[in-house]
Amino acid sequence: MKNYVAEIIEKALGSLLDVNQMPEIIIENPRMPEHGDAACNVAMTLARTLKKPPRAIAEELVSKLEYDESAIKSVEIAGPGFINFRYADDWLYHQLETIRSAGSEFGKGESLKGKKVLVEFVSANPTGPLTVGHGRNAVLGDTISRLLEWSGAKVDREYYFNNAGRQMRILGQSVASRYADLVGGTFPFPEDGYQGEYIKDIAKDVQTKHGDDLLNSDSEAIFRKAAEEAIFDDIQQTLERMNIKMDLFFNEHSLYESGAIEKVVTDLREKGLVFEKDGATWFKTTEFGKEKDTVLIKSSGEPTYRLPDIAYHAEKLNRGYDLCVDVFGADHIATYPDVINAIGALGYEKEKVDVLVYQFVTIVQDGKPFKMSTRKANFITLDELMDETGADVTRFFFLMRAPGTHLEFDIDQAKESGEKNPVFYLQYAHARIKSISRNLGDTLDANAKADFSLLKHSSEVSLIKQLLLFPESIESAAKHKEPHRLINYLNDLAAGFHKFYHDCRIVGEEESLALARMQLLECVAQVMANGLGILGIDAPDRM
């Protein structure tokens, strides 16, 4: 409908000015209902170039406007020069049919139709259980994947990990040391070792599987392997519990085996962007406006993490994805431009790499921030968090705020099962509609054709209009990669429903009206279920 409005405006403008003066036509949803259902501000933006007062332009424009009166009821000029459109009632009623027949598909868009997208997220190395910090990453990545799928894309969820290197070595040594405690041997606990309880559990497993005699031989690999497997297993279970299923796991190590790493260096060298200094290999990031150049390969011969990162992104694009989304915490904010610049220099379209940076999470308990330190034992794992609050609530809280702002996760609020918990507001609306539907039983023929023109009450009409905003709320959440936009929408929808509930009744009303209202509510429940589905949250029939 907004497209239609834009179209008729563009047509009318065509007779007023040259093609090259044509501005972008933006149709917005007015905040206040008095301002109609759609508004356009072109008259104001044109005031400068046309050197005429906006209202005069608006009047001229409206006089040239040709539109279908079965779709648009009225056009008015208001305020400084807004053109406000009001939709025709019959058109609105007809939309309910559309929603009903679309059902669980309602809200799907085509903006990314036919596109292959890779979303890389979590990507925690297997050195310990997922913590609250990973939680926001995981839930954002998964929900964005779902949003992109609803936009028509084919999405792969990928987990990138590194099971070699220093951290994993320390992990293996930590396990070995705990194992030594168990069997009465000695193995020094490494400096910066992992102190969590889970290390002891792994050591115990190693003992039952391999016996007490491991310390004498060169068995470090066994400890490391055992740790990796146990921890990965744990991570996957946690993800599954959060309703997250990864499609692909990508091991950094394969980039060395395939020669992809070397290829990056030689290719960049060919472009004159790589040089040697002090025994190390450098990437000329100063070419891209950075203050300093960056080391790619240390003088020890070991690459820095940036090099595999570059190779990894090249590899992803080689696989033919139209878009690669990375979900990163704020600590990576300064480093990813190197990767993007390198990708560009290597001849890839760097626009195909899209980085979503989210800010850190603060856990609040008993009204106070809870301090966490990674390697020490005092962190809250995602599993512990879900034990306290449940998976639905956990997902919701991580999604509730814009990714770019700091998130305060109030455990006490999340544990609250009553009105203080914002998740239940949405789920309750859904459950309540299902309950009404049950109460009606078979007094109504649910599949009968309803006469929606009976829906004249203002809370009915605004509820219909809210339903129609669902597709664009998905589109906007997907485009900006900000799931909280969808949450805000669902909140408004739930509020609209509850208002309706208090204004209008169904049970006991005259049959044709009851039928129309019930089918309206079924549309609301359907949209709520679709929306919660995108968020990965259950839409229960009873609570």
Next chain:
RNA sequence: GCGCCCGUAGCUCAACUGGAUAGAGCAUCUGACUACGGAUCAGAAGGUUGGGAGUUCGAAUCUUCCCGGGCGCACCA
């Protein structure tokens, strides 16, 4: 010191990326069904959008300078 985020009601956050009178939830106060689930609804109160200057028809949003907080700034990942 440099770079990137953030600063909006007492608290946690929105504001469709420059639009009309800055909105919700929690907390506080006042009200509401002998009927569909009160986990709800209606209302009150709460603001110089951290501060100053600038850009224009129009600024929470863009520019710039201060103030305050977070994260980075390794031949660590």
